[in-house]
Amino acid sequence: MRLLVRLITTLLGLAIAAAGVLLAIEVVWALLRPNTGGLIVGWRSIYSGLNALSWSALPVRVTAAVIAVVGLLLLLIALNAGRKDIRLHDPAPEVTVTTDPRSLARLVGHQVRGQDGVAAAAVTASAKQVQVKATAQFRESGDLRTRLTDTAEHAVRDLPLRAAPKVLVSVATPKERP
Numbered sequence: 001m002r003l004l005v006r007l008i009t010t011l012l013g014l015a016i017a018a019a020g021v022l023l024a025i026e027v028v029w030a031l032l033r034p035n036t037g038g039l040i041v042g043w044r045s046i047y048s049g050l051n052a053l054s055w056s057a058l059p060v061r062v063t064a065a066v067i068a069v070v071g072l073l074l075l076l077i078a079l080n081a082g083r084k085d086i087r088l089h090d091p092a093p094e095v096t097v098t099t100d101p102r103s104l105a106r107l108v109g110h111q112v113r114g115q116d117g118v119a120a121a122a123v124t125a126s127a128k129q130v131q132v133k134a135t136a137q138f139r140e141s142g143d144l145r146t147r148l149t150d151t152a153e154h155a156v157r158d159l160p161l162r163a164a165p166k167v168l169v170s171v172a173t174p175k176e177r178p
Contacts (some may be wrong), residue, residue, distance in 0.1 A: 005081040008074065086127045089160040097160075101125040104159070108132065111155040117144050119174060123152075125165065130156060132169045145171045 022040060029039040037044055053060055085098035102125075109123035112132055121134040132152050136144055149169045156164055 002081050005077060008077065084126060086125075086165075087162045089162060099159075101127070104130065104156075104165075107159075108152050108155045111151050112148055115144075115147055115151055117141065118148070121148075127163070127165060129166045129168060132167070134169065134171045136171055136173050139173050141171050141173060145169055 026038050026041060026043070029036075084101055086101060086104060088097040088099060090096055105123040105125035108125065108130055109121055109132075112118060112121045112123065112134060117137045119135045119137040121132060123133075124131045130152060132148060134144070134148055148171065149167060152167045152169060156167060
């Protein structure tokens, strides 16, 4: 989501910069050659076209509605794009301690990958859930899923988290090589 916000702000910034350059060119042209109209934009035809519209005209209302919907959409995207920090128990009343989901996933992943029989593991984490997708080293995994679940839950329990996230573990067997 943060990538989407960065992309939108970059595009809006470029659009505003382009409008500023266009305005600067038009102002310089109007100062150098007054009463000749615009260099790039036909301001007189735009003015006469807009002068013919009233505030209650359908194109004005549709434009206002589209701008309002786009604004609300951008507001919702911006509100949802905040950091997803995970709160830990505070050591003192004036101290707030947080960690990010990537650090939690890295910690759990390191513990899971250290178990016998694990060829690879991918871990994703959030404040509510830690998901482990492991690949077994051998075709017969036995109790690997149970051991990895215990390891991941133990790693999460060792942290002073305010609310322990749910731990989901899945184990896949290695693909057969021809």
